[in-house]
Amino acid sequence: MTVQVIDEYVVSGPDSGPYAITTGPDGALWFTMVHSGRIGRLVPGEEPTSHQLDADSGPTVITTGTDGALWFTEYRAHRIGRITTDGQVTEFDLLTAECGPFGIAVGPDGALWFTETAADRIGRITTDGEVTEYALPEAGAFPSAIVAGHDAMWFTLNQANAIGRIGMDGTITVHGLPTEAAAPVGIAVSPDDGSVWFTEIAAGQIGRMATDGRITEYPLPDRSARPHAITTDADGRPWFTEWGANRVGSIASDGTISVHDLPTPAAEPHGITLGPDGALWTALETGALARVAPAPAPGTTANTNTHQRNAS
Structure with a gap:
């Protein structure tokens, strides 16, 4: 996809910290504001709204659950949160204290699976709030982002320099990365072939693990770009953020970035x-x-790099 238009929509003050974003079941964009403890909502073309949590709760990653609500991690409050599309919030305490939940995603079983960065565990919470936790085989691994595959969850082990897989029965497998101290963070699964794509924030690379376990790494043009999150577009192409370089990027199936x-x-x-x-x-x-x-399509026009302010 050739990009010609990037528009920005102001949704908060500069200190609120919009962090993670997802599309909700209501057709709106929902996002966390990690520094102000708020969950935001934006319908493109309308004014943004937000819902206040505990100010120091640190809402981090957000996703849509199978129950039609939004689910999110509260990194500093060590809880999992749920918010309905009309703004009703429920919060769930976890089994392990001070566990630092971060990534969260819906699993093939319909439950929400999440990472516990400070406890070396993968957690699972049903839509009625039942929590189970699974210990990782390595201490200090700092499990970070998590995503669903066909029959398992895949997650990054930021400090163990590895990609992990947990089956629906709790069986965990760990795959080490070729580059030392690459510090993987973001992770996505290709809807086309089931391969796993991930960012290596410390190495300035995008990684791909094929279904046979073979790992390929693609260096970015700017190795200091600090790639952070990754997802796929409607065509299955991975897109990622470069937190340290103020860019977004994409990678083709042949590795072209x-x-x-x-x-x-x-x-x-x-x-x-x-x-x-x-x-x-x-x-x-x-x-x-x-x-x-x-x-834009041939014969149409568009503003390039338009900065739109939809809220003060």
Whole structure:
């Protein structure tokens, strides 16, 4: 996808910290504001709204559950949260204290699976709030992002330099990375072939693990870019954020990488998702959401790098 248009929509003050983003069941974009303890909602073209949690709860990653609500991790409050599309919030305590939940995703079994960064565990919570935790085989692994595959969950082990897999029966397998101290963070599964794509934030690379376990790493043009989150677009192509370089990028099946500067300097892009309008959307920690649109059709026009302010 050739990108010609990146629009930014201001959704909070510069200190609120939009962090992760997902498309909700109501056709809106839902996002976390990690520094102010809020969950935000934006319908493109309308004013943003938000819902206040405990100010120091640290809402981090957010996803849509099978029950039609949004589920999110509270990194600093060590809880899992649930918010309905009309703003009703429920919070669930976890079994392990001070566990630092971070990534969360819906599993093939319909439950929510999450990582516990400080406890070396993978957690599972049903939509009625029943929690189970599974210990990892290595201490200090710092499990980070998590995503569903066909019959298992895949997750990054940031400090163990590995990709993990947990089956629905709790069986865990760990795959070490070729590059030392690569520090993987974001992770996505290809809808086409089931391969696992991930970011290596410390190595400046994008990794791919094929279904046979073979790992290939693709260096970014800027190795200091600090790639963070990754997702796939409507065509199955992986897109990622470059937190340290103020860019978003994509990678083709042959490994060809394209990167695109964001309009506002030092915007700190974090989470990225496929939006309800078919565009890619990324959360900018400095207070905005950025829409990454495809090139206009021949004979049409579009503004390039338009900065739109939809809220003060």
